[in-house]
Amino acid sequence: MTNEALASSTTSDHSFTRKYQTYKIKKEGRGNFYPYVFNDIMGLEDGDGRGVRADDIKLAMMGHVKDGYKFNPVSSLSKDDPGYNSFPSINDRVxxxxxxxxxxxxxxxxxxxxxxxxxxxxxxxxxxxxxxxxxxxxxxxxxxxxxxxxxxxxxxxxxxxxxxxxxxxxxxxxxxxxxxxxxxxxxxxxxxxxxxxxxxxxxxxxxxxxxxx
Incomplete structure (x- = not known):
């Protein structure tokens, strides 16, 4: 049991997750993790300008979104943004x-x-x-x-x-x-x-x- 990824128990039409967050699964023992990660994103919401933008998910799949980037439902991530990863490795890609x-x-x-x-x-x-x-x-x-x-x-x-x-x-x-x-x-x-x-x-x-x- 773990509570690393925070969640909300209340029903809402707004996504509780706001950032692009990477989670590792710790093995028993100190300092060891399983060789896979989960990247959590803001949820899709009904209507334009709400929830994560499809273009941001496309960038994340290609590895261009840095861990911790806060999604903007109104505007997609741009190359000039500090949250943009210009040179993604294979590990950055989905x-x-x-x-x-x-x-x-x-x-x-x-x-x-x-x-x-x-x-x-x-x-x-x-x-x-x-x-x-x-x-x-x-x-x-x-x-x-x-x-x-x-x-x-x-x-x-x-x-x-x-x-x-x-x-x-x-x-x-x-x-x-x-x-x-x-x-x-x-x-x-x-x-x-x-x-x-x-x-x-x-x-x-x-x-x-x-x-x-």
Whole structure:
């Protein structure tokens, strides 16, 4: 259990994350980290001038966004900005693009969907593999809330995944259901199984991408 990446428990149409932030996963023992990182970004929001801009995500995928850069919903990062990385290394570039969408959310707004499609197309042009995480599955489905092992048996979740796949174009086998740690204070094997299964696929896709460079 860790609380390195801060989150908000209140429902809001504004993204809680404001900066481009890199997170490492520490191994047991001092000073050792696993050989992968997560780059968290500001969320996509409905309407122009709200949420992270698609152009900023494109720059991040190419490694041009420095860690700690504060996103500006009105204006994209420019080459003159201190947060612009002019000479990105392979480690600065994004190896896997992961979209996170709540299974409990209402139908996606058309402007958000347009931004996501634009970002996906840019990732495809860069050869970056893409995955989607369907989160909060226990809140969206009573079957899964009773038993997480029903995650892949739930007709409701399967329809959610199918609708998301049809809207965005991500294949069904690249959409992974996950339960968030919300009120738990101890680790639970069934929750971990879904999370680690998603992580395993991210790492495999990232390895494939790096091997092609």
């Amino acid at each position: 190896h896997v693009l992961v979209c996170i969408y709540s299974a409990n959310a209402p139908q996606m707004n058309s402007s958000v969907l347009h931004k996501m499609k634009e970002i996906r197309e840019a990732a495809s042009d860069l050869g970056i593999p893409q995955l989607a995480i369907l989160s909060h599955i226990d809140e969206a489905c009573g079957e899964t809330q009773k038993n997480l092992r029903n995650a892949y048996r739930s007709k409701h979740l399967k329809k959610k995944m199918g609708d998301f796949s049809s809207s965005l174009g991500i294949p069904m086998n690249c959409i992974l259901p996950v339960k968030n740690y919300s009120d738990e204070i101890q680790l639970k094997p069934d929750v971990n199984t879904l999370i680690l299964s998603a992580l395993r696929l991210m790492i495999d896709f990232g390895d494939d991408y790096v091997a092609r460079l």
